[in-house]
Amino acid sequence: MTSTALDRSYTGRVYPPTRPYEVGREKIREFAAAVGGSGGGGGDGLVAPPTFPVVLSMAAERVVADDPGLGFDFSRVLHRDQRFEAVRPVRAGDRLTVTVEVLDAGTVDGNDVLRLRGHVREAAGGALVCTTTSTLVSRRPAGAEGAGS
Known part of the structure; x- marks a missing residue:
């Protein structure tokens, strides 16, 4: 999509929820090991580390x-920021969905900036589990003239 300009009218758009993701004990263990922790449940895989929702949110954000x-x-993307606001811990056996909202779609110094919020919810009942906020920057190609340059 290198020839298409970022459509700023996407600001405020909300994408439909993802298919339910079932959180497994082994997935929690793998994630905890990858980030150098043992999970909130002492490594037993019952409680996920607080940043575990990135597994779901990044996949949902990629759809956007x-x-x-x-x-x-996305081929020129830099992941600038990621934040998590937990309502409750993610646990093995949870079935979760993510709804992504485009908080802002704009351009800064010729670089496209996309700020997204993910609402991670229980698939049954829709109770909020976590909110994620991330900022993605698609760097302008080298030598391209950009706004504010």
């Missing part, structure tokens, strides 16, 4: 970034 109408070039 790959939306052809948005015009965001």
Whole structure:
């Protein structure tokens, strides 16, 4: 999507919830090992580390970034910021969905900036588990003239 300009009208758009993701003990253990921890349950895989929702949120955010109408070039992306606000811990056996909201789609110094919020909820009942906020920057190609340069 390198030839398409970022469509700023996507700001405020909310994407439908993802298919339910079942949190497994082994997935929690693998994630905890990858981030150098043991999970909240002492390594038994029952309680996930607080950043575990990135597994779900990044996949949901990629759907937004790959939306052809948005015009965001993911091949040049830099993940600038990621935040988590937990309502409760993620546990083995949870079935979760993510709804992604485009908080802002804009351009800064010729770089496209996409700020997204993910609402991680229980698949049954919809109770909020965690909110994620991330900022993705698609860097302008070398030598390209950009706004504010």
